[in-house]
Amino acid sequence: MKPSDRIFCALDTTDTDQAVALARELKGVVGGMKLGLEFYCACGAEGFKKVSEVGMPIFLDLKFHDIPNTVAGAIRSVAPLAPRILTIHTQGGPEMMRRAAETAKEEAAKNGVPTPWVVGVTILTSLDQSDLQAIGVSDSVGDQVARLASLAAHSGLDGMVCSPKEISLARAVTNPSFKLIVPGIRPAGSAAGDQKRVMTPQEAVTNGADVLVIGRPITEASDPVAAARAIADSLA
Numbered sequence: 001m002k003p004s005d006r007i008f009c010a011l012d013t014t015d016t017d018q019a020v021a022l023a024r025e026l027k028g029v030v031g032g033m034k035l036g037l038e039f040y041c042a043c044g045a046e047g048f049k050k051v052s053e054v055g056m057p058i059f060l061d062l063k064f065h066d067i068p069n070t071v072a073g074a075i076r077s078v079a080p081l082a083p084r085i086l087t088i089h090t091q092g093g094p095e096m097m098r099r100a101a102e103t104a105k106e107e108a109a110k111n112g113v114p115t116p117w118v119v120g121v122t123i124l125t126s127l128d129q130s131d132l133q134a135i136g137v138s139d140s141v142g143d144q145v146a147r148l149a150s151l152a153a154h155s156g157l158d159g160m161v162c163s164p165k166e167i168s169l170a171r172a173v174t175n176p177s178f179k180l181i182v183p184g185i186r187p188a189g190s191a192a193g194d195q196k197r198v199m200t201p202q203e204a205v206t207n208g209a210d211v212l213v214i215g216r217p218i219t220e221a222s223d224p225v226a227a228a229r230a231i232a233d234s235l236a
């Protein structure tokens, strides 16, 4: 695997044509595309299929967070799209995570497509210690991420989403095949925006990230392909 294959570019847009155009330009420069709530709520499964036709792995990031039966149903609904990675929230609890992982396997077999990695979002990278306190979590961010990482691994998930700052803590409680998907990535000098727990792409990979999720530092650059190439080169 080339180092740049680790990069999934977040196409946070409501415009299918724009997403397809950028996916075509970034093909071969990064490893895959991430389509999330903004894109999917506007463009739906049809939009997903158009981006998928470009021929890169797609990370479908809908962060399912509901009761086990509803999350299993949502996974059945998107399974025919054959995403490479799917997100759910670890805070849905162990039974929800177990059902999600089982359903993804069953549906992939039924549809004759590869099973996606079902990965659990832990503590969003836009939150810091004071935000956690505001929602009644008195543990440190690191302790809470480690707790959710262990729960996710024991509940049958393929991996988890965390900030680059918690990679070592997550690794310490999971086995090496457990995938660490890492947003909150900012090349030196780029604006953090709403992200609070950030590191550079190089630092995240050195710490052990399997996948880097990078949006605005690429999509809002004056030359997105050059920006993606510079990030890829920094990993080589």
Ligand SMILES: O=C(O)c1cc(=O)[nH]c(=O)n1[C@@H]1O[C@H](COP(=O)(O)O)[C@@H](O)[C@H]1O
Pocket (backbone or CB within 6 Å): 010, 012, 036, 061, 063, 087, 121, 123, 124, 125, 126, 161, 162, 183, 184, 185, 193, 195, 213, 214, 215, 216, 217
């Ligand atoms: O699940 C995610 O991908 C995710 C989890 C998280 O904790 N933080 C986070 O930023 N993300 C996603 O990662 C992407 C980061 O985008 P940028 O901040 O523009 O690089 C967005 O599409 C977010 O939805």
